[in-house]
Amino acid sequence: MKMKSKADVVVVGGGIIGLFSAYWLAKSGEEVVVIEKKYPGSGSTFRCGTGIRQQFGDYANIQMMKKSVEIWKNLGEMLEFPEFKFAQTGYLFLLYSDEEIESFSKNVRLQNKYGIPSRIITPEEAREIVPLIDISEVKAASWNPTDGKANPFLAVRGLLNALKNLNAEVYPYTEVKEILHRGNEVKGVKTSRGEIRADIILNATNAWAKILNEKLGLKFPIEPYKHQAVITEPFKYDEIKPMVISFKYGGAYLTQEVTSGGVIGGIDLKYGPTWDLTTTYKFMREIAKNFTHIIPALKYIPLIRQWAGYYAETPDHNAVIGKVREYDGYYIAAGFSGHGFMLAPAATKGIVDIILHGKSDLPMDFYDPYRFERGELREQAIQMG
Amino acid sequence: MSEDPREKIIICRCNDVTLKDIEDIIDQGITDIEEIKRLTRVGMGPCQGRTCIPLVAGIIARKTGKKIEEIKIPITRIPVRPVPLGVLVGEDEDEE
Ligand SMILES: Cc1cc2nc3c(=O)[nH]c(=O)nc-3n(C[C@H](O)[C@H](O)[C@H](O)COP(=O)(O)OP(=O)(O)OC[C@H]3O[C@@H](n4cnc5c(N)ncnc54)[C@H](O)[C@@H]3O)c2cc1C
Ligand code: FES
Numbered sequence: 411m412k413m414k415s416k417a418d419v420v421v422v423g424g425g426i427i428g429l430f431s432a433y434w435l436a437k438s439g440e441e442v443v444v445i446e447k448k449y450p451g452s453g454s455t456f457r458c459g460t461g462i463r464q465q466f467g468d469y470a471n472i473q474m475m476k477k478s479v480e481i482w483k484n485l486g487e488m489l490e491f492p493e494f495k496f497a498q499t500g501y502l503f504l505l506y507s508d509e510e511i512e513s514f515s516k517n518v519r520l521q522n523k524y525g526i527p528s529r530i531i532t533p534e535e536a537r538e539i540v541p542l543i544d545i546s547e548v549k550a551a552s553w554n555p556t557d558g559k560a561n562p563f564l565a566v567r568g569l570l571n572a573l574k575n576l577n578a579e580v581y582p583y584t585e586v587k588e589i590l591h592r593g594n595e596v597k598g599v600k601t602s603r604g605e606i607r608a609d610i611i612l613n614a615t616n617a618w619a620k621i622l623n624e625k626l627g628l629k630f631p632i633e634p635y636k637h638q639a640v641i642t643e644p645f646k647y648d649e650i651k652p653m654v655i656s657f658k659y660g661g662a663y664l665t666q667e668v669t670s671g672g673v674i675g676g677i678d679l680k681y682g683p684t685w686d687l688t689t690t691y692k693f694m695r696e697i698a699k700n701f702t703h704i705i706p707a708l709k710y711i712p713l714i715r716q717w718a719g720y721y722a723e724t725p726d727h728n729a730v731i732g733k734v735r736e737y738d739g740y741y742i743a744a745g746f747s748g749h750g751f752m753l754a755p756a757a758t759k760g761i762v763d764i765i766l767h768g769k770s771d772l773p774m775d776f777y778d779p780y781r782f783e784r785g786e787l788r789e790q791a792i793q794m795g
Numbered sequence: 796m797s798e799d800p801r802e803k804i805i806i807c808r809c810n811d812v813t814l815k816d817i818e819d820i821i822d823q824g825i826t827d828i829e830e831i832k833r834l835t836r837v838g839m840g841p842c843q844g845r846t847c848i849p850l851v852a853g854i855i856a857r858k859t860g861k862k863i864e865e866i867k868i869p870i871t872r873i874p875v876r877p878v879p880l881g882v883l884v885g886e887d888e889d890e891e
Contacts, residue, residue, distance in 0.1 A: 449830045456833050563833060643841045643877055670810075670836075694874065698883035709881025713874055714841055 413581055416607040417443045419765070420599050421614055422586045422622065424450035426562065426751055427743050428614035429569040429580070430758035433489075436576035438766060443578065443608075445601055447585035451566040454616055455751060457719030459639055459663060459676055461653045462752040463501040463557040464526045467517040468789055470776035471728070472524045474756040477772060481755035482560060490575075491568035494560070497668045500652035501557035502539060504704070505530075505550045510657065514552040521554070528554035540650055542705045547658075559653060561669050562751060589613075589622055589740065596739040610765060612741045617720035619730075619744035626737060630730045630779050632745035634720040635682035638693045642711045644671035650705065660700035673711065675701065678793070680721065687718040721748040726787040729753070731761050731777035741765055742779060748793040806854070807847035809840020817851060821858050828852065829869050838869070841877055 419435050421428045424446030435442045446452075462482060464475040479496075486494040505511050514530065521528045531553045533545035539553065573580060581603070588600040589611055598607035613619055617634040645666075650673065653665040664675030677696055694716055702709045724730060727747040734740040743761045746753065756772060763770035776788060801815035812835045820831050828851060831837060837851055838844030852866045 449825075449827070451833065452830070563836075567834070642880070670839075695883055698880040702880050702884055709884065710879055712841070712877030712879045713883070714843060714877045715839070716874070 413584070413601075413604055414443060414579060414606060415604075416598070417441045418608060419443075419610040419612065420445060420606055420608040421612045422599065423453070423614035423616065423618070424580055424582065425453045425455040425614065425616060426451075426565060426569075426754040427616065427746070427758055428612070429566060429573065430754045431612055431614060431743065431762055432578050432580075433569055433572055433576070434759055434762040435765070436573060436578040438762070440766075441578075443606060444573070444580040445584050445586050445599065445606075446580065446582050447602075449582045450570060450580060451562065453618075454719045454722070454746075455562050455566060457639065457717055458562055458751045459674060460559045460562060460667060460751070461501070461557075461663060461665070462496070462559055463554070463653065465501055465503065465517065465521060465528055465552060465554050465557060466791060467513075467520065468776075468791065469520065469524070470773040470788075471753075471791055472521055472526060473773055474753060474760070476524060476526060477756040477759070478753055479556060479558070481759075482558070485565070485568065485755070489568040489572040491564075491571055494564040494568045495668070496558055496560045498556060498558040499665070500539070500553060500555040502536060502652045502654050503552040504536065504543070504548050504654065504656045504658070505552060506547055506656075506658045507549065511550050514550075518552060526554060527556060528552060539652060540654060540705075542649060542707050543654065544704065544706055553652075557653065559665055559668055561667075564669075586622065589626055589737075591626070591737055591740075594737050596737050609739045610741070611739060612743060612761065612765070614743050616744045616746060616750065617722035619722065619742065623742075626740075628734065628736060630742065630745070631725055631782050632722050632730060633683035634685060635680045635723050636684055636687060636718050637676060637680050637721045637748065638689055638716060638718045639674065639676040640694070640697050640713055640716045641667060641670070642673040642708070642713050645711060647671045654704060656700070656704050659703045660696055662697075662700045662704060664701055664704070672714065673701070673708065682723075687720075689716045689718050721793065722750075723747045723793075725782060726789070727791045727793045728788050729757065729777050730779045731757060731774060732779045733764060734779065747791070749791070806850050807835075807837040807840060807844075809842050809847070810836040812837040812847070814854070817854055818858065821855060826855050826859055826861075828855070828867060832869060843875075843877075844869075
């Protein structure tokens, strides 16, 4: 495919963030191109745990996720891609100590204030939701029925379809080598297949964000960490509907995957910063140990695949989203620290508001790229899916 | 409308992917097995592609005129064969 030589906006990175941003931009009438060094979704997006939750502990992520869930629910319709479905099956955090119950109760009160119907329930109620869980050590659970999960492959396919209909171009197997600028104004990008001129550039390369930033002399603290996940053989649907989470057992998260019915999940064992993505045997054994503590029946279920991907981590585990002051026309939405899939609808709406109007009604200041240099770190967000 | 006979030819028995699904993707210009896997789920079922990935490689070769040896087959990831989680836990306890 021959590349355009200019556009209104160049989005670098064809993951869920780049594609969703391009979608809002194209819908507002901007001529947009997305440049992806491999193929769309090949970064973290196709390796994610599929979880979408509103149970956060701060005002910003709660409101952003509330907005995201509204969009996730209507995405199939919005993109005219009915294959995509948001499964609103909830998130169940299993709690084993008084301290855990206290801190989750505090979060639930904040979530309720913003209209999220989460609540603390008894172990017996938790077992009604997922009959297979072992509640012998569980003291309570934090439950929100409006959280859920979605298939990232279908989300990406739906966005690609919609972008095609909006005449936005996506160039796969094309790498941005450099951001071109004159003085402090960006002018375009140099790619492995030629240059594209544009006055607005969005860095949506998540784990890779620092590579282009460093060439411009910019330092936002985003580092690639290796995280892994597994999937088991499929079994009868709806045995494990919600995402089940246990900090006590490995920081595990697990659920039946929306499309296949196998159990997808992970634990919080990580390596890095590193670019290495080989899978580790230790991870597989920890999965086996922790998953079977949470749901003993899983011992009969064969594991079929294990893979690794990057969490693009920041010091407070919250993303870096906003305008880059040093270069006019340069924007960043990266460093999603393990929850970029769920946040994509609202986070991209927010950055596109900032690009087009200079401001947003969403609480985007929370993700201010300059908070680190000011020493204003946010309370660490729960990283896991 | 007459049915496309290629919809009846199953390439991946585990994930129900047909010859038509594979050929449609290749017709869109996508010839990388890793990408075809992620888009159609071919090769991602319980047998992990032992049955179907060689067939997919053959289809790509036929449609693109490439030699089979030129087609990059995705890396096998552990576990090579499905292993029940309980067995993995067992190994762990033996050692301790
Ligand atoms: C094991 C695991 C489990 C996870 N579970 C969840 C979960 O349950 N819920 C959740 O919300 N999130 C989860 N995440 C995190 C989620 O996957 C990411 O936050 C999200 O996919 C980020 O999307 P993105 O578009 O920013 O990044 P990516 O999908 O990584 O996209 C960035 C793209 O930029 C491309 N790129 C990089 N450099 C260049 C360049 N120079 N030129 C052109 N292209 C370039 C890359 O190839 C890549 O495709 C998980 C992640 C992992 C690894
Ligand atoms: S036949 Fe395709 S994965 Fe088993």
